[in-house]
Amino acid sequence: MNARIVQELNQHVRHSALSGEVAAARRGFAERGFAKASFLVPASVKQAVADDVLSLIEESGVRRDLRFKETGDTPRRMRNVTRSEIATRSAVIPAVYESEALIGLLGEIVDEPVLVCPYEPEQYVITRLEHTGDTHGWHWDDYSFALVWVVQCPPPEHGGFVQCVAGTTWDKSNPAIHRALLDNPTWSFEVGSGDLYVMRTNTTLHRVYPITAGVRTIINMGYASKSDLESSLSHETMDALWAEQV
Numbered sequence: 001m002n003a004r005i006v007q008e009l010n011q012h013v014r015h016s017a018l019s020g021e022v023a024a025a026r027r028g029f030a031e032r033g034f035a036k037a038s039f040l041v042p043a044s045v046k047q048a049v050a051d052d053v054l055s056l057i058e059e060s061g062v063r064r065d066l067r068f069k070e071t072g073d074t075p076r077r078m079r080n081v082t083r084s085e086i087a088t089r090s091a092v093i094p095a096v097y098e099s100e101a102l103i104g105l106l107g108e109i110v111d112e113p114v115l116v117c118p119y120e121p122e123q124y125v126i127t128r129l130e131h132t133g134d135t136h137g138w139h140w141d142d143y144s145f146a147l148v149w150v151v152q153c154p155p156p157e158h159g160g161f162v163q164c165v166a167g168t169t170w171d172k173s174n175p176a177i178h179r180a181l182l183d184n185p186t187w188s189f190e191v192g193s194g195d196l197y198v199m200r201t202n203t204t205l206h207r208v209y210p211i212t213a214g215v216r217t218i219i220n221m222g223y224a225s226k227s228d229l230e231s232s233l234s235h236e237t238m239d240a241l242w243a244e245q246v
Contacts, residue, residue: 002091002092002095003095005044005045005048005092005095005096006095006096006099008042008044008045009041009042009045009096009099009101009102010099010101012041012042012045013040013101013102013104013105014101018039018105021037021039022105022108022109025037025109025198026108026109026110026111029109029110029111029198029200030111031166032164032166032187032204033164033166033167033199033200033201033203033204033206034162034164034166034187034189034197034198034199034200034204034206035109035197035198035199036189036191036195036196036197037109037147037196037197037198038194038195038196038197040102040105040106040147040196041096041102041196043194045096046149046194046196048092048096049092049093049096049149049151049219050149050151052086052089052090052092052093053093053126053149053151053217053218053219054151054152054217056081056085056086056089056090056126057079057081057126057128057217059089060081060085060089061079061080061081061126061128062079062080062081062082063078063079064076064077064078064079064080065077067137068139070172070175071137071138071139071140071175071177072138072175072176072177072178074137074138074139074177074207075135075137076135076136076137077129077131077133077134077135078127078128078129078134078135078136079127079128079129079130080125080126080127080128081125081126082121082125083120083121083122083123083124083125084120084121086124086125086126086219093124093219094124097116097123097124097221098116102147103115103116103223106145106147106198106223109198110144110145110198110200110225112225112226113225113226114145114223114224114225115223115224115225115226115228115229116223116224117143117222117223117224118224118228118229119142119143119233122141122142122143122222123221123222124219124220124221124222125219125220125222126217126218126219126220127217127218127219127220128152128215128216128217128218129160129208129210129211129215129216129217130211130215130216131211132210132211132212132213133210133211133212134210134211134216135159135207135208135209135210135211136207136208137207138177138181138205138206138207139205139206139207140168140170140201140202140203140204140205140206141201141202141222142202142228142233142234143201143202143222143223143224143225143228143233144200144201144202144203144223144224144225144227144228145198145199145200145201145222145223145224145225146198146199146201146220146221146222146223147196147197147198147220147221147223148196148197148198148199148218148219148220148221149196149218149219149220149221150191150192150193150194150195150196150197150216150217150218151193151217151218151219152193152214152215152216152217153191153192153193153195153214153216153217153218154211154212154213154214154215154216155214156190158211158212158213158214159208159209159210159211159212159216160191160208160209160211160214160216161188161189161190161191161208161209162188162189162191162197162206162207162208162209163186163187163188163189163206163207163208163209164186164187164189164199164204164205164206164207165180165181165184165185165186165187165204165205165206166184166187166200166203166204167184167203167204168180168184168203168204168205169203170202170203170205172234177205180205181205188209201222202228
């Protein structure tokens with residue numbers, strides 16, 4: 001099945017008239033560090049990924065409730081499936097993540113080469129918010145880019161929308177998140193089931209607004225830039241996240 005899905009993805013990228021949508025996404029990404037990009041993949045690929053995501057979160061999801069000093073003690077209240085679990089139990093998700101056609105189109109949006117993340121735990125992660133107050137609190141990521149696939153999401157009156165602050169810097173010893181919020185505009189974006197969005201996650205402070213009802217399920221695919229590979233990056237928050245479970 002994964003060969004068929006990758007073929008459909010490749011055909012979509014090669015034959016669809018996407019230039020106008022790519023250009024609009026590129027402008028939004030450059031200005032706000034965020035761009036909705038649901039046009040990137042056909043419905044059949046979205047469905048195949050969603051089917052695996054929902055199966056995995058039900059069978060292998062682990063509940064976590066943590067705070068990290070590297071992001072100013074902002075909360076992570078969620079259920080996750082790790083990259084290792086996904087790679088073991090899904091053929092579709094790893095194949096889509098590594099698709100050269102998809103990576104090439106992402107590069108057009110971010111206006112620079114996009115590379116597979118060298119730190120495997122950040123390549124792809126499933127996250128579900130399911131209880132009142134669940135959130136993926138304010139944070140940055142170690143690597144430059146994320147492609148987020150929204151499988152389930154409540155309407156915005158129940159939270160689950162994305163907020164971000166572009167052009168910010170992560171100092172892990174002094175994250176100063178409140179200062180970043182005071183000194184810069186905060187953008188909020190509504191997303192729904194079937195949407196995809198791209199973020200510059202290493203210089204865009206971002207969070208998911210706490211939910212008050214419903215369920216928000218996503219898979220985050222993380223990618224690197226050339227500058228990431230030339231830098232010495234540490235992974236304190238990710239290492240701590242996977243070390244804890246409740």
